[in-house]
Amino acid sequence: THFGYREVPVAEKQKLVGRVFTSVASKYDLMNDLMSFGVHRLWKRHFAAVSGVRAGDRVLDLAGGTGDIAALLKPRVGAQGEVVVGDINAAMLGVGRDRLTDRGLVEGLRYAQLNAEALPFPDGTFDAVTIAFGLRNVTDKDRALGEMHRVLKTGGRALILEFSQVRQDWLKPLYDFHSFQVLPRLGRLFAHDEDSYRYLAESIRKHPDQAALKAMMERAGFAHVEVRNLSAGIVAIHRGYRV
Ligand code: SAM
Numbered sequence: 399t400h401f402g403y404r405e406v407p408v409a410e411k412q413k414l415v416g417r418v419f420t421s422v423a424s425k426y427d428l429m430n431d432l433m434s435f436g437v438h439r440l441w442k443r444h445f446a447a448v449s450g451v452r453a454g455d456r457v458l459d460l461a462g463g464t465g466d467i468a469a470l471l472k473p474r475v476g477a478q479g480e481v482v483v484g485d486i487n488a489a490m491l492g493v494g495r496d497r498l499t500d501r502g503l504v505e506g507l508r509y510a511q512l513n514a515e516a517l518p519f520p521d522g523t524f525d526a527v528t529i530a531f532g533l534r535n536v537t538d539k540d541r542a543l544g545e546m547h548r549v550l551k552t553g554g555r556a557l558i559l560e561f562s563q564v565r566q567d568w569l570k571p572l573y574d575f576h577s578f579q580v581l582p583r584l585g586r587l588f589a590h591d592e593d594s595y596r597y598l599a600e601s602i603r604k605h606p607d608q609a610a611l612k613a614m615m616e617r618a619g620f621a622h623v624e625v626r627n628l629s630a631g632i633v634a635i636h637r638g639y640r641v
Contacts (some may be wrong), residue, residue: 462530463490
């Protein structure tokens with residue numbers, strides 16, 4: 399029991415994941431800003447910048463419920479392109495759709511309630527598939543990666559933005575303190591939900607690190623997989639191609 403870490407059985411985990419995102423859907427922005435000191439916005443912008451998404455592309459943004467990634471990618475695909483926002487949670491999808499609509503983003507956007515583990519699209523549909531802060535919550539990650547690979551066109555690419563393993567020793571105690579002391583308190587104060595934010599910290603520690611996720615992508619069939627650390631590895635971008 400390192401820092402209160404505990405194994406969560408799969409069924410209980412699925413319930414927890416559902417509860418986390420239903421309870422935080424409306425406070426999502428505030429919490430993300432508080433938890434990351436606003437830096438999540440920079441991570442997402444960097445993610446979009448290295449996505450290689452171009453005019454005319456058809457893009458699938460998985461776990462895209464907040465609309466943040468779609469808002470960054472839509473201008474890149476232009477009038478000829480399309481961004482499909484997919485999320486398992488209808489409330490999150492609704493929040494994202496409202497926010498994108500409020501920003502005047504309507505044309506060329508579609509929404510699909512879906513499970514990343516079983517995508518409702520034929521093989522070879524998309525030029526790019528993105529998933530930001532979502533893979534961590536997917537129960538069967540290998541299956542989700544296989545599905546991402548399947549729905550990509552030949553030459554298409556998958557991009558994953560996710561918490562990873564901190565690479566700087568000096569940062570680790572600070573990061574652990576933030577995760578296990580500060581996060582649950584922020585959750586209690588601002589979202590009235592301490593457990594959900596404790597769960598977030600635990601799920602980050604359980605998520606495969608840089609090398610493990612790269613190996614998983616390769617097993618799922620991706621080629622030329624590259625990893626880029628942001629903020630000393632607090633998050634990482636994995637990019638791989640279907641060839
Ligand atoms: N990508 C957005 C962002 O970066 O702001 C949202 C990230 S949010 C932390 C995680 C999202 O993953 C939630 O909206 C949740 O509903 C969704 N999610 C969890 N499990 C999923 C699954 N199996 N398939 C699709 N979406 C899932």
